[in-house]
Amino acid sequence: MAKTETSTPDAQAPAAAAVPFTPFAALAPAIGWFIPGAGHLIQKRWIRGLALMSCVVAMFAFGVAMEGKIYKPNTGDLLDILGFIGDLGSGALYILGRIFEWGGLNITTANADYGTKYIVVAGLLNIMAAVDAYHIAIRKKQ
Amino acid sequence: MIFALALQLSHFSAAALFALFFSIVFGITQRNTPNEMVRYGAYCFAVAMVGMFVAGWVMWLLHH
Numbered sequence: 001m002a003k004t005e006t007s008t009p010d011a012q013a014p015a016a017a018a019v020p021f022t023p024f025a026a027l028a029p030a031i032g033w034f035i036p037g038a039g040h041l042i043q044k045r046w047i048r049g050l051a052l053m054s055c056v057v058a059m060f061a062f063g064v065a066m067e068g069k070i071y072k073p074n075t076g077d078l079l080d081i082l083g084f085i086g087d088l089g090s091g092a093l094y095i096l097g098r099i100f101e102w103g104g105l106n107i108t109t110a111n112a113d114y115g116t117k118y119i120v121v122a123g124l125l126n127i128m129a130a131v132d133a134y135h136i137a138i139r140k141k142q
Numbered sequence: 143m144i145f146a147l148a149l150q151l152s153h154f155s156a157a158a159l160f161a162l163f164f165s166i167v168f169g170i171t172q173r174n175t176p177n178e179m180v181r182y183g184a185y186c187f188a189v190a191m192v193g194m195f196v197a198g199w200v201m202w203l204l205h206h
Contacts, residue, residue: 056167062149128168
């Protein structure tokens with residue numbers, strides 16, 4: 001019986017050791033969200049960080065250049081609310097977009113519709129990148 | 143601020159560019175080693191491109 005009690009924690013030890021939560025583990029995804037790719041860069045994953053930053057920034061920039069709409073906080077249509085949540089994922093890019101009023105006001109062309117989707121997906125991809133930065137910080141991923 | 147000259151992309155180029163960006167991010171975030179990342183990114187891009195052609199032909203057949 002005593003052997004069983006001592007062996008169970010030993011068996012779970014590697015799994016528990018794989019996810020140590022540190023302040024850095026909270027900081028990496030937060031920075032990664034605010035500045036796309038920075039969550040990887042501060043962990044010295046230079047190529048991955050730069051690639052993620054390039055993709056998210058380029059996608060956001062293409063969306064703005066196509067006159068995509070940057071959603072504002074709203075309580076209206078469900079898709080508008082979801083669009084705002086997606087846009088918010090871009091972090092500083094979203095804030096800059098709101099400050100400088102980038103993008104189109106209305107979605108009147110197919111091109112502007114593509115641009116709007118580009119901006120939303122740039123935010124969603126940035127959230128994926130921030131989660132990945134968190135996984136690296138807790139050593140769940142190399 | 144409204145851009146004076148809005149970027150105009152065709153349906154194909156917009157979708158291809160979209161596939162390129164999300165494939166790179168998917169490759170990096172969903173796999174662990176650099177080799178796997180490149181392979182998975184290429185796989186995602188290939189699936190997106192093939193899916194785009196298939197969807198395009200399906201829509202053409204439905205239209206005609």
